[in-house]
Amino acid sequence: MATLLQIDFPFAGPFGEEMAxxxxxxxxxxxxxxxxxxxxxxxxxxxxxxxxxYLFDTEENARAYLKKHTARLNGFGISGIEAKVFDVNESLSAITRGPIK
Amino acid sequence: MATLLQIDFPFAGPFGEEMAxxxxxxxxxxxxxxxxxxxxxxxxxxxxxxxxxYLFDTEENARAYLKKHTARLNGFGISGIEAKVFDVNESLSAITRGPIK
Incomplete structure (x- = not known):
């Protein structure tokens, strides 16, 4: 079952095309x-x-990436990271055209 | 530009197919x-x-839905709702195959 990883943190920029x-x-x-x-x-x-x-194929892979990414963000001097790992409800997401593939 | 709405809240179930x-x-x-x-x-x-x-076409529509949905969740007896509204960085999302259409 697909696993959704939701991450956000305080960020002072750059935004938009500079961020890209x-x-x-x-x-x-x-x-x-x-x-x-x-x-x-x-x-x-x-x-x-x-x-x-993020969408990952399994919770195990999502959590492994979260661990790696948290260390990287900390290395950028970023703290206050909020992260949540969710199962995807496939039946309901299908009704609302959620892109879970 | 597409706007992403991220909502989560404490929930005691039902989960999975019962939730669906x-x-x-x-x-x-x-x-x-x-x-x-x-x-x-x-x-x-x-x-x-x-x-x-959620993905909405504009921030205005995302915020209007958030207001409506928050009232509905409160009506279900749900509190502690965490909601964030984000712009989507289209250039970076394109690199990582993010479904923003």
């Missing part, structure tokens, strides 16, 4: 993480936050 | 909300939480 340029190389490496399916990159300049919504 | 049966009718109505694109239904029996990841 700063993290493009990192983004490409995420595609190679075990069990990774997709990530939507989230950001809010007004709330000074950023994060991501 | 309890909320199937509600789920169908969400497809008719203004600007709604998709929702992934999230749940965690171990953490006793549930929620959803």
């Amino acid at each position: 340029q700063a993290f493009a190389e990192l983004a490409a490496t995420i595609n190679d993480e075990p069990g990774f399916m997709w990530k939507i990159w989230t950001e809010s300049q007004s709330a000074q936050q950023a994060g991501g919504i | 049966q309890a909320f199937a009718e509600l789920a169908a109505t969400i497809n008719d909300e203004p600007g709604f694109m998709w929702k992934i239904w999230t749940e965690s029996q171990s953490a006793q939480q549930a929620g959803g990841i």
Whole structure:
């Protein structure tokens, strides 16, 4: 069953296209993480936050990535990380066209 | 630009297929909300939480739905709702195959 990983943290920028340029190389490496399916990159300049919504094939792979990513964010000087791991309700997500593949 | 709405709250169940049966009718109505694109239904029996990841076409529509849904959840006796509204970084999400359409 697909596992959704929800991460966000305080972030002072850069946002938008500057953020995209700063993290493009990192983004490409995420595609190679075990069990990774997709990530939507989230950001809010007004709330000074950023994060991501990830889909992994299993909870084990989601938690392994969370551990790795938390250490990386800490290395960037980022703290106050909020992370939650959820099962996906496939039947309900199918009704609302949720992209869980 | 697509706007991502992230909602979760304490939830004692039902989970899984029982949850799907309890909320199937509600789920169908969400497809008719203004600007709604998709929702992934999230749940965690171990953490006793549930929620959803939504994509809307604009921040205005995402915030209007959040207001409506918060009132509905409160009506179900649910409190402790955590909600965040994010812009989507389209360039980075494209690299990691994020489904933002």
